Amino acid sequence: MLTAEETYSEVVTVVEPDSISGGPPVPGSEWLETDGRGGFASGAADLVRTRRYHALLLAATTPPSGRYVLVNGFEAWVETPEGRFPISSQAYAPGVVHPDGVSRIERFEADPWPCWTFLLEDGTRLLQELFVSRRTGGTVLAWRLSRRAPDVFLSVRLLHSGRDYHSLHHENAAFRFEPQRRADGWMWLPYDGVPSVSVATNGLYRHDPIWYRNFLYSEEQARGLDCVEDLASPGVFRFDLSKEEGVLLLSTRTSPTEEGPVGVTRRLRALERRRRSWFSSRLERAADDYIVSRGKGKTIVAGYPWFTDWGRDTFIALRGLCLATDRLDEASQILIEWAGTVSRGMLPNRFPDSGNEPEYNSVDASLWLFPLR
Numbered sequence: 001m002l003t004a005e006e007t008y009s010e011v012v013t014v015v016e017p018d019s020i021s022g023g024p025p026v027p028g029s030e031w032l033e034t035d036g037r038g039g040f041a042s043g044a045a046d047l048v049r050t051r052r053y054h055a056l057l058l059a060a061t062t063p064p065s066g067r068y069v070l071v072n073g074f075e076a077w078v079e080t081p082e083g084r085f086p087i088s089s090q091a092y093a094p095g096v097v098h099p100d101g102v103s104r105i106e107r108f109e110a111d112p113w114p115c116w117t118f119l120l121e122d123g124t125r126l127l128q129e130l131f132v133s134r135r136t137g138g139t140v141l142a143w144r145l146s147r148r149a150p151d152v153f154l155s156v157r158l159l160h161s162g163r164d165y166h167s168l169h170h171e172n173a174a175f176r177f178e179p180q181r182r183a184d185g186w187m188w189l190p191y192d193g194v195p196s197v198s199v200a201t202n203g204l205y206r207h208d209p210i211w212y213r214n215f216l217y218s219e220e221q222a223r224g225l226d227c228v229e230d231l232a233s234p235g236v237f238r239f240d241l242s243k244e245e246g247v248l249l250l251s252t253r254t255s256p257t258e259e260g261p262v263g264v265t266r267r268l269r270a271l272e273r274r275r276r277s278w279f280s281s282r283l284e285r286a287a288d289d290y291i292v293s294r295g296k297g298k299t300i301v302a303g304y305p306w307f308t309d310w311g312r313d314t315f316i317a318l319r320g321l322c323l324a325t326d327r328l329d330e331a332s333q334i335l336i337e338w339a340g341t342v343s344r345g346m347l348p349n350r351f352p353d354s355g356n357e358p359e360y361n362s363v364d365a366s367l368w369l370f371p372l373r
Contacts, residue, residue, distance in 0.1 A: 022117075025108040032304055033113060033132035033139070034289040038064025041132050041139050042305055046102050047116070048089050049073050050219045052229070053305035056130075056139050056158075057250045058165055059195055063293040064301055065308045065351055067165040070190070070197045071139075071250055072231050075157040075212075076101070078241075080149070082122035093216040093228050112276045117146070124149060126241070133268045134275060138198075138251030142265055145241050154239040154246050159212060159231040160197065162190030166306065171230040177209035179234060182254050184261050188234065200249040200261045203237035287321050291330055297337030298330050311347040314338065315368035335369075342366075 025045035033041045038060030044050055049072065057071040077086045077099075086099035106125070107117040113131035120126065125146035132139050143154050161169035179186040185200040213230045220227035239246030247265045257264055279285035290301045294309060300321060302313040314334065322331035341348050341358050347365040348358030 022107045022109045025105060031110060031114040032289065033130065034292070034304070035059075035132050035137040036134045036292055037137055038292045038301060038308060039067065039132075039137065040289075040304060041130065043073070043114075045108050045110075045114075046089070046105065048091050048097060048102060049215070049217065050091065051217055051305065052168055052220055052227075053165060054217075055165075056141070057197065057252075059137070059252045060292075061195060064299065067308075068195055069161050069163050069165045069169075070195060070252070071158050072161055072169075072215075072229075073159045074141075075159065075233070076143075077155055078118075078120060078124070078126060079153045079155070080120065080122055080124055081151050082120075085120045085122075085124075087118050087126065087128070090212075091216045091218060093214045095216065111282065112273055124152060126154075131269070131272055133272055135268060135271055136249075136251055136253075136255065138249055138253075140265055140268055141248040141250070142245050142269075143239065143241065143247075144245035148242065150242050152241045154203075154241050156203070156237045156239075156246075156248065157233045157235070158199070158237075158248070158250075159233055160188065160190060161229070161231055162194040162197075168226050168229045169231060171211045171213060171232075175232045177207075177232065177234045179205075179207070184257075185249075187254060190232070195252040198249075198251045198254045199237075200251075200255075200264065201237055201247060202244065202261045203239040203246055203248070205235055205237055207235040209234050284325060287325065290317065291321060291327075291334075294337050295340075298333040299337055300334065308351060310350045311338065311341075311365035312349055312362050312368060315347075315365070338369075 029045040031043060031045060039058050041056050043054045055069045055072050058067060058069050060067050076088045077084055086101040087104055089097050089099060089102040091097050104118045104120060105116055106119040109115045115129040118126045126143060127146055128143050130141050145152060163169045176189055179188050182198060186205060188197045210233050211230055212233055215229045217227045244262060247261050249261055276285055291298055292301050299309040300314040300317050301308060302310040318331060318334060343360060345366060346360045348360050349362030349365050350359050
């Protein structure tokens with residue numbers, strides 16, 4: 001069977017500028033948040049995951065490669081005095097979408113990061129935001145009411161895997177549901193050899209392990225690839241939104257602070273907003289997502305969601321991403337990092353997803369380097 005890389009040919013629909021100001025999600029549109037290390041979070045604007053690459057926490061263990069999907073998504077619902085209202089939706093085989101959270105999305109905004117506004121049947125409005133912090137490399141999820149109201153509770157079930165990002169996950173007896181208590185939260189070690197998942201939160205955790213089976217990824221199905229996955233949910237986080245916003249900070253590292261999860265969220269939110277404001281346009285900010293770490297230097301990712309850095313693509317793109325934008329320091333770091341891979345006058349075309357042995361299989365990768373002088 002062909003790999004996902006070999007069969008992928010369609011163009012992903014991105015959120016266009018005229019939809020940034022807000023409105024219902026554009027059908028087929030997707031969002032992307034990157035960590036500057038080769039890891040990322042991504043998903044659909046309507047919250048229904050359609051790809052094996054859609055995830056909340058996808059980390060690069062040997063930046064920018066060695067990628068693992070650790071937290072794929074979540075189930076969430078809100079309880080008010082008027083009842084219980086789901087705010088998530090999942091696609092299941094053979095073609096069922098459940099529950100009906102997508103029907104409560106009143107507004108989606110892509111700028112400065114993905115933010116959803118839900119309108120519940122009793123008039124309650126809930127804001128949900130998601131961003132990846134370049135400072136920590138982790139994903140920040142936050143929920144808050146648009147207007148303070150009594151007795152409003154949010155429950156969230158994270159959906160875990162712990163797999164190579166090109167693979168799929170299936171129910172098995174080896175997954176470790178039991179968490180370890182950590183400052184401000186919990187930590188999971190899903191499998192041997194897989195990064196840990198740390199969750200800092202101001203919510204109360206109730207352990208209740210279950211498997212969610214038969215998630216259907218329609219974009220993988222359309223390419224003739226394996227498209228059904230099972231995910232593990234260790235338990236439920238519960239938040240009293242009447243008192244303060246609810247936050248989940250997902251990371252592969254534990255970093256206890258005196259601020260507490262809500263304080264950390266506010267600080268990271270301010271830092272990330274400031275970082276994104278430095279760019280003169282959304283195009284320039286999007287270009288920044290492709291400049292990532294490799295070793296002690298930098299490199300350029302050839303494309304999301306699955307490519308890492310390719311020699312030919314790196315030096316074709318370097319002119320636009322670094323020279324045209326006057327990012328000469330990054331250009332220098334990229335050149336120095338790649339110079340260490342030269343063999344008999346050849347630049348490698350690509351690095352494998354696992355391991356560091358480069359592949360010298362491109363005729364013109366080295367030629368793209370010379371015009372940079």
